[in-house]
Structure formats: C-alpha cells, structure tokens
Amino acid sequence: MEMYKITSDEIDVNQVITSVIRPEAGAINTFIGTVREFTGNKQTVSLQYEAYPSMAEKQLKRIGIEIREKWPNVQTSIVHRIGKLAISDMAVVIAVASPHRAESYEASRYAIERIKEIVPIWKKEYWTDGEEWIGDQLENTSYKNRVPKEEKE
Amino acid sequence: MEMYKITSDEIDVNQVITSVIRPEAGAINTFIGTVREFTGNKQTVSLQYEAYPSMAEKQLKRIGIEIREKWPNVQTSIVHRIGKLAISDMAVVIAVASPHRAESYEASRYAIERIKEIVPIWKKEYWTDGEEWIGDQLENTSYKNRVPKEEKE
Amino acid sequence: MITVLFFAKQQEQLGLDKLERAESQLAVAELKQKLIEDYPELSLDHTMTAINEEYADEDQMINDQDIVAFIPPVSGG
Amino acid sequence: MITVLFFAKQQEQLGLDKLERAESQLAVAELKQKLIEDYPELSLDHTMTAINEEYADEDQMINDQDIVAFIPPVSGG
Numbered sequence: 001m002e003m004y005k006i007t008s009d010e011i012d013v014n015q016v017i018t019s020v021i022r023p024e025a026g027a028i029n030t031f032i033g034t035v036r037e038f039t040g041n042k043q044t045v046s047l048q049y050e051a052y053p054s055m056a057e058k059q060l061k062r063i064g065i066e067i068r069e070k071w072p073n074v075q076t077s078i079v080h081r082i083g084k085l086a087i088s089d090m091a092v093v094i095a096v097a098s099p100h101r102a103e104s105y106e107a108s109r110y111a112i113e114r115i116k117e118i119v120p121i122w123k124k125e126y127w128t129d130g131e132e133w134i135g136d137q138l139e140n141t142s143y144k145n146r147v148p149k150e151e152k153e
Numbered sequence: 154m155e156m157y158k159i160t161s162d163e164i165d166v167n168q169v170i171t172s173v174i175r176p177e178a179g180a181i182n183t184f185i186g187t188v189r190e191f192t193g194n195k196q197t198v199s200l201q202y203e204a205y206p207s208m209a210e211k212q213l214k215r216i217g218i219e220i221r222e223k224w225p226n227v228q229t230s231i232v233h234r235i236g237k238l239a240i241s242d243m244a245v246v247i248a249v250a251s252p253h254r255a256e257s258y259e260a261s262r263y264a265i266e267r268i269k270e271i272v273p274i275w276k277k278e279y280w281t282d283g284e285e286w287i288g289d290q291l292e293n294t295s296y297k298n299r300v301p302k303e304e305k306e
Numbered sequence: 307m308i309t310v311l312f313f314a315k316q317q318e319q320l321g322l323d324k325l326e327r328a329e330s331q332l333a334v335a336e337l338k339q340k341l342i343e344d345y346p347e348l349s350l351d352h353t354m355t356a357i358n359e360e361y362a363d364e365d366q367m368i369n370d371q372d373i374v375a376f377i378p379p380v381s382g383g
Numbered sequence: 384m385i386t387v388l389f390f391a392k393q394q395e396q397l398g399l400d401k402l403e404r405a406e407s408q409l410a411v412a413e414l415k416q417k418l419i420e421d422y423p424e425l426s427l428d429h430t431m432t433a434i435n436e437e438y439a440d441e442d443q444m445i446n447d448q449d450i451v452a453f454i455p456p457v458s459g460g
Contacts, residue, residue, distance in 0.1 A: 014166060017185065023240050026189030029182070029261075032170065033383050036179030036252060049382065050314055052375055055359040056382075080382055087176050092383055099189060105262055108182075112254060112383055120356070120375070121382030122314035133315040135352075135379030186460050202459065203391055205452055208436040209459075233459055245460050265460055273433070273452070274459025275391035286392040288429075288456030 003077040004060035006053040006121075011079050016093045020075040025097035029104035031112050033092040035085050045126045049082040049091060052120040056080065059119040063111055067096070070110070071103040078111060080121055091123075156230040157213035159206040159274075164232050169246045173228040178250035182257035184265050186245040188238050198279045202235040202244060205273040209233065212272040216264055220249070223263070224256040231264060233274055244276075308368055310341070311375040319347050330370035334362055337374065353378050385445055387418070388452040396424050407447035411439055414451065430455050 003019045017030060035047050064076040075097045085091055094111045098104040115121075123134045156172045170183060188200050217229040228250045238244055247264045251257040268274075276287045310325040317323050329337070334355045342348060354377040355362050361377075368374055387402040394400045406414070411432045418425060431454040432439050438454075445451055 013170060017166060021187065021241050023190035025241075026187055028185040028187060030185070031254070031257070032181040032183065033254070034174065034179055034181060034250075037176035051382070052311065052313055052356075052359075052377070055356055055375065058359055088174050088178075097187075101184070101186070101262075101265060104184070105258060109254075109258055115383045116380065118361075118380070119382050120313065120377050120380055122378065123381040124314070133318075133378075134381040135314070204459070205388065205390055205433075205436075205454070208433055208452065211436055268460045269457065271438075271457070272459050273390065273454050273457055275455065276458040277391070286395075286455070287458040288391070 002064055002075055003079060004057050004064060005079045006051050006056050006060075007079060007081055008083040009081070011081050011090045011093045013090070013093055016077050016079050016095045019077045020095045020097035022075060022097060024073065024099055025075070026099055027101040027104040028095060028097045029101075029108040030096075031092075031094040031108050032090050033112070035087050035089050035091060037087045042125075043128045044087065045128060046087075047085045047089075047091070047126065048124040049080070049085065050122050050124070051080070051082045053082070056120050060115075062118070063114045066114065067107045067110060071098060071107045074098045074103055074107045076107065076111060078115070080115070080119070082121065155217055155228055156232060157210050157217060158232045159204050159209050159213075160232060160234055161236040162234070164234050164243045164246045166243070166246055169230050169232050169248045172230045173248045173250035175228060175250060177226065177252055178228070179252055180254040180257040181248060181250045182254075182261040183249075184245075184247040184261050185243050186265070188240050188242050188244060190240045195278075196281045197240065198281060199240075200238045200242075200244070200279065201277040202233070202238065203275050203277070204233070204235045206235070209273050213268075215271070216267045219267065220260045220263060224251060224260045227251045227256055227260045229260065229264060231268070233268070233272070235274065307370060309373045310337070311373065313376070314378050316348060316350070316353070316376055316378055319349065320345055330368065330372075332368055333365050334368065334374075335364040337368060338364075350376060384447060385414075386450045387414070388450065390453070391455050393425060393427070393430070393453055393455055396426065397422055407445065407449075409445055410442050411445065411451075412441040414445060415441075427453060 060078045067076050077095045080092045096104050096108040213231045220229050230248045233245045249257050249261040308327055312323055338350050356375040357372050385404055389400055415427050433452040434449050
C-alpha cells in the first residue's frame with residue numbers, strides 16, 4: 001500500500017520499503033536524503049523543515065501518479081520529515097518497487113527531482129555562523145508566474 | 154564502516170544503510186533485489202542462491218574499490234543472501250552514501266550491474282513446471298576466455 | 307472572507323502565518339499587489355500561489371472562503 | 384596436488400563439489416581439457432576460471448597447492 005506522508009517523527013525506513021514490496025516486484029530502489037554536515041566550507045549544525053502539510057501530501061501523491069503514467073508497473077512511497085533535524089537524520093525516504101531494476105532507478109530519481117520542484121516544504125539551515133531559509137532564488141527567476149506542470153519527456 | 158558480505162540469514166536493511174551513513178553524506182541510495190513471482194508467464198515458486206563465498210566477498214570488495222575510484226566520496230556496502238528464498242525475500246541489498254544525490258544513483262546502479270558480471274553467485278529458479286540454474290549463456294559467448302576487467306568509461 | 311497562509315521566510319517577514327481578509331472575486335495578481343502595499347516588509351518575488359492546495363496562475367480568480375497560500379521556492383528533499 | 388571446485392550446474396553434472404588432483408605446472412586450458420576427457424558429463428563452456436579466488440586467463444599456470452574454481456555464468460543480484 002503506497003504511502004505519501006509528511007511527519008514530524010523519525011522515518012521508519014523499513015516501513016516505507018515494506019509498503020511497496022509486491023510479488024510482481026524484483027527491484028526496490030530507495031533514496032534517503034540525510035542532513036549533511038558540510039556544504040563547501042559551511043558547517044551545518046541543524047536543520048528545520050517546515051511544510052504546508054496537507055498540500056505537500058497532495059503533491060507527493062501527484063508525484064506517485066506522474067510516476068505511474070511514465071512507468072506503469074511501479075509502486076512508490078514517499079515520506080518527508082519536518083521539524084528540527086540533526087546531522088545524519090533522515091529528511092526524506094523514497095521507495096520505488098518495479099519488476100525490473102532500470103525503472104526503479106529512473107522513477108526514484110524522478111521522484112526526488114520533482115520533490116525539489118513542486119512539494120511545499122522548506123528547509124532552514126542553522127550554520128555555525130548564522131541561519132537561512134533555503135530556496136534557490138537564482139535558478140527560479142521565471143518561477144513567479146509559472147504553475148508547475150507535469151514534466152514532458 | 155563498509156560491509157561486503159555473503160550471508161545465509163535474512164538481510165537487515167537498516168544495518169546495511171546505517172553502515173554507510175556519515176556526516177559528509179547527504180544522499181543514500183539503496184537497491185534491493187527481491188524474488189519476483191512472475192517472469193513473463195513463468196511462475197517462480199522459490200529460488201536457491203549458491204555462492205563461492207570467500208571469492209564472492211572479495212569481488213564485492215573489489216566493486217567497492219572500483220566505485221571509489223570513479224566516485225571518490227562514495228561509501229558502499231553490499232550484502233547478498235544465499236540459500237533458499239521465497240517470493241519477495243531480499244536477495245541483495247546495496248547501500249551507497251555520497252555528498253550529493255547524483256553519484257549515489259550512479260554508483261548504486263554500477264554496483265548492481267557489476268554484481269551481475271563478476272561476483273560468483275548463482276541462482277537456481279524453481280518454477281511451477283521445473284527448475285533451472287540461471288546464467289545468461291547467450292549473452293556470454295565470448296565469456297569463456299575473458300577475465301573480467303575493471304570497466305572503462 | 308478569504309484566508310491567506312504564509313510560510314518560511316515570508317512568515318518571518320510578517321511575523322504571522324495566517325491572515326483573514328474581507329475580499330473575494332479578485333485575481334491572484336491583485337491580491338499580491340494589495341498585500342505588498344499593506345505589508346511593505348513582505349516580498350512575494352519568486353513565489354507561487356496555491357488556491358485550496360492547488361497551484362494557481364496569476365490571473366486565477368479567488369472566491370469567498372478560498373484558502374490562498376503563498377509558496378516561496380521550495381527546498382525539501 | 385591441486386584442489387578443483389565446482390558450483391551450480393557443473394556441481395550437479397559431476398555430482399561433487401570438489402576434486403583433488405595430482406597435478407601442477409599446467410595451464411588452465413590444459414586442466415580444462417583433462418577434466419572434460421575424464422568427465423564426459425561435464426561442460427565447461429562459457430565458464431571462467433579462478434585460481435586462489437582471483438579470475439585467471441586460459442594460459443595462466445596452475446601450481447602445486449593452488450585452488451582452482453570453475454565459475455559458470457553468474458546470476459546473482
């Protein structure tokens with residue numbers, strides 16, 4: 001049974017993986033995003049994730065639907081944690097099950113890229129020398145008037 | 154601490170994942186190969202995996218070394234189960250941790266492809282109508298005299 | 307009456323996460339314009355808008371009882 | 384004396400997983416030839432050879448005390 005969830009609890013990886021296991025599947029790709037300590041020279045102390053939870057869960061489901069349109073035999077679960085996280089804590093767990101391995105990699109990669117585009121979740125980094133809400137302003141100059149559409153191949 | 158192991162026990166996914174988590178990593182890709190029930194029309198009842206364990210573990214380590222040569226900041230663990238497995242049981246778990254997500258996907262994919270080329274593990278399928286050792290004879294006509302070399306880009 | 311939600315940086319700029327406003331039948335772009343006038347500390351650059359949890363275009367109409375959310379550049383994952 | 388290991392299909396063809404043979408200083412190809420003559424039920428097509436757990440070429444020499452393993456096409460994963 002696919003899961004699309006925003007939670008403030010620690011993510012149970014096994015539960016996410018188990019949710020996509022089926023007899024038709026021979027491959028499960030899991031992507032886990034963890035809190036990294038260093039980005040270049042900047043040292044992260046902790047992270048705060050905030051979400052618009054009800055909309056974020058809808059967007060996660062939408063990613064699952066987009067995936068099934070592209071890879072019909074794939075099952076997807078995505079759980080994203082919010083609140084305060086420490087170094088190496090898991091922020092997001094994606095599990096994708098498919099009959100063959102190629103699609104499991106492709107669909108998993110698609111899921112993480114789409115999360116970074118359309119799911120209303122925001123990260124605030126606390127560094128040793130300050131804090132900042134992350135959001136790639138520079139790469140989104142045309143973002144203002146753009147409704148995210150399903151990606152075309 | 155990276156793990157390269159052949160085991161006849163059930164694989165503990167969490168343990169494999171935990172073994173590659175580091176403060177420098179922000180991405181962990183996990184690939185799990187499970188026993189698929191149907192391959193085309195053929196229904197699998199169970200599988201038997203056999204290995205040359207001491208050599209197989211050496212080859213798994215070698216894959217880890219190849220990965221670090223290609224993606225220097227990546228940590229890899231691979232555990233392969235042998236013995237009799239049922240539908241949906243996990244046969245192999247690969248975990249790859251890296252600072253950024255792209256390498257984690259690439260290195261994980263590399264690992265599973267190399268396992269299928271150089272690690273002395275054999276699968277016997279038990280179908281509803283027979284049994285057979287799997288091994289892709291057709292695609293390996295030049296296999297006889299070929300020592301597997303490290304892949305070139 | 308509509309509800310307007312703010313998140314992340316914009317929530318901190320305003321010091322609040324929610325506004326109730328006595329408006330309806332106005333386009334997203336018009337609401338943005340009014341908010342920027344009323345709250346000079348608020349920046350809505352690079353910000354998408356959702357109406358009732360679905361992304362909306364700048365010219366989409368906002369109706370009575372709608373929940374409008376401003377979505378600054380997301381950074382999950 | 385050398386030890387020869389068999390796996391999977393070849394182990395079933397022979398009905399044994401291990402042989403001790405009083406040979407040394409012969410090439411992989413020569414050992415294969417002798418085994419095929421001694422065991423007509425054995426096929427070594429598409430089979431790689433390992434000496435002491437490392438893959439070996441057909442012309443590599445096998446020495447006394449070596450462990451030779453025949454590796455039919457692998458199918459792990």
